Every structure is written in structure tokens, then in C-alpha cells.
Amino acid sequence: xxxxxxxxxxxxxxxxxxxxxxxxxxxxxxxxxxxxxxxxxxxxxxxxxxxxxxxxxxxxxxxxxxxxxxxxxxxxxxxxxxxxxxxxxxxxxxxxxxxxxxxxxxxxxxxxxxxxxxxxxxxxxxxxxxxxxxxxxxxxxxxxxxxxxxxxxxxxxxxxxxxxxxxxxxxxxxxxxxxxxxxxxxxxxxxxxxxxxxxxxxxxxxxxxxxxxxxxxxxxxxxxxxxxxxxxxxxxxxxxxxxxxxxxxxxxxxxxxxxxxxxxxxxx
Numbered sequence: 001x002x003x004x005x006x007x008x009x010x011x012x013x014x015x016x017x018x019x020x021x022x023x024x025x026x027x028x029x030x031x032x033x034x035x036x037x038x039x040x041x042x043x044x045x046x047x048x049x050x051x052x053x054x055x056x057x058x059x060x061x062x063x064x065x066x067x068x069x070x071x072x073x074x075x076x077x078x079x080x081x082x083x084x085x086x087x088x089x090x091x092x093x094x095x096x097x098x099x100x101x102x103x104x105x106x107x108x109x110x111x112x113x114x115x116x117x118x119x120x121x122x123x124x125x126x127x128x129x130x131x132x133x134x135x136x137x138x139x140x141x142x143x144x145x146x147x148x149x150x151x152x153x154x155x156x157x158x159x160x161x162x163x164x165x166x167x168x169x170x171x172x173x174x175x176x177x178x179x180x181x182x183x184x185x186x187x188x189x190x191x192x193x194x195x196x197x198x199x200x201x202x203x204x205x206x207x208x209x210x211x212x213x214x215x216x217x218x219x220x221x222x223x224x225x226x227x228x229x230x231x232x233x234x235x236x237x238x239x240x241x242x243x244x245x246x247x248x249x250x251x252x253x254x255x256x257x258x259x260x261x262x263x264x265x266x267x268x
Contacts, residue, residue, distance in 0.1 A: 002182045010186055011075050017193050018068050025061050025200025029054040032203040035220055053156065057199040063093035064196055107175045114172045117165050124161045156205055160198045167191040
């Protein structure tokens with residue numbers, strides 16, 4: 001059994017981690033959204049998918065912030081939260097309603113969730129294989145920026161699915177083993193960390209996976225806060241050596257080949 005004091009300590013740890021990812025994630029997602037709006041070169045179908053993903057995850061982070069506010073008020077200030085108030089505040093975000101029902105119903109729900117999560121992993125794996133095939137089969141039809149965005153998108157999908165699969169599997173396994181309900185509830189509370197990590201990762205995965213996004217994000221962050229922009233890692237000089245250069249102050253990002261020396265014509 002877990003005492004109330006121990007449970008509150010765990011809640012403090014969870015709230016601190018959630019608050020960190022709220023700041024971390026909202027800053028990254030909002031920058032990615034604004035960057036896609038500002039730069040015409042990023043408005044490709046893959047760029048729009050990344051922007052949509054960042055927008056949806058921003059909404060998830062905002063609703064998680066509301067949930068955390070209710071949790072802090074109820075746990076530490078004995079605030080009486082009315083069910084109607086809670087419902088009206090977070091009903092668009094509710095993704096797991098049976099978790100508040102009878103333990104038997106909740107256990108069956110998690111078994112179904114595990115099944116559907118496994119199917120999701122299978123379907124996403126097939127989708128990633130098809131995307132990989134298309135990127136290599138039709139690589140000449142895709143612009144360089146689209147190919148980079150495609151790789152980033154595949155990684156984001158993989159991380160989201162794996163985090164979801166791991167959290168559902170852990171909760172379902174503990175229920176099947178008959179572990180104490182308080183421990184299961186505590187594990188489910190910690191599972192939010194995996195979820196909020198996936199909501200916060202978009203801009204940072206783009207930053208480290210794509211030199212184009214890294215350049216443009218660095219430029220934009222430097223405009224917002226020059227000191228923060230100066231702390232960010234810069235592009236290496238390898239891009240210009242290989243003949244790949246990008247216009248970061250304009251509206252387009254293109255690849256260029258290194259200039260070849262031309263032979264002079266001999267005059268007769």
C-alpha cells in the first residue's frame with residue numbers, strides 16, 4: 001500500500017516533469033508552426049503534416065496544463081472540483097474515459113487498447129515501409145527539403161507509436177498480474193510523462209534531423225531572443241563543401257552543385 005504522503009510526493013515529481021515539458025514543448029511547437037507560416041519553402045505536403053502535428057500536440061499540451069491545474073488544486077489545496085466544471089474544461093481532450101469507471105470495466109478497456117495499439121504498430125510499420133519505398137523509388141520527384149521532412153516525419157511517427165505502445169503494455173501487464181490497485185494507479189499517473197514527451201518533441205526532432213529546419217529555427221529563435229539563438233548549435237561547414245547551400249533569409253531552400261572550372265577557349 002502507498003501512503004497518502006508518499007502519493008503526494010510522487011504527484012509533485014510528476015507535476016514538475018509535466019511543467020518542464022509544457023514549457024519545452026509549447027516553445028518548440030509554436031516556433032515550428034510560425035516557421036511553417038513564415039517560410040513558403042516549408043509549405044509542402046510533408047511540411048503541412050508536420051505543422052498539423054505540432055498544432056494538435058500544442059492543443060494537447062494546453063489541455064494537459066488545465067488538467068495539471070485541477071490536479072494541483074485538488075491534491076494540495078483541497079479544492080472541490082465539480083464534475084460539470086471539469087467536463088466543460090477538458091471534454092475535447094478526453095481520450096480515455098473508461099479509466100474513471102469500475103476496475104473491471106477499466107481492465108477490459110486496457111486489454112482492448114493493447115490490442116488496438118498492437119494493430120496500430122503494425123499499420124504504422126507498413127506505412128513507414130511504403131513511405132521509405134516511395135522516397136527511394138521516386139527520390140528524383142521529391143525536392144531535397146521534402147525528403148528531409150519525410151525522414152523527420154517517419155521518426156516522429158515511430159516515437160509516438162512506441163511511447164504509446166510501451167505505456168499501454170505496462171498498465172495492462174500490471175493489471176493482468178493482479179498488482180495492487182494503488183501501484184497501478186501510480187504507474188498510470190507516470191505514464192503521462194511518456195505522452196507529454198511525444199507532444200513536445202516535434203520541433204526538436206526537426207532541429208536535429210534536418211539541417212534546413214535547424215538553420216531556419218536558429219534564425220527565428222535568434223530574432224526572438226538573440227542570446228538564446230547564440231547558444232544553439234550551428235551548421236557545420238560540410239554543407240557548403242558538398243555543394244549544398246540554403247537561402248535562409250529568403251523564401252526558398254534549394255540545393256546547388258559546386259561550380260566547376262571552365263576551360264578557356266584558345267584563340268586562333
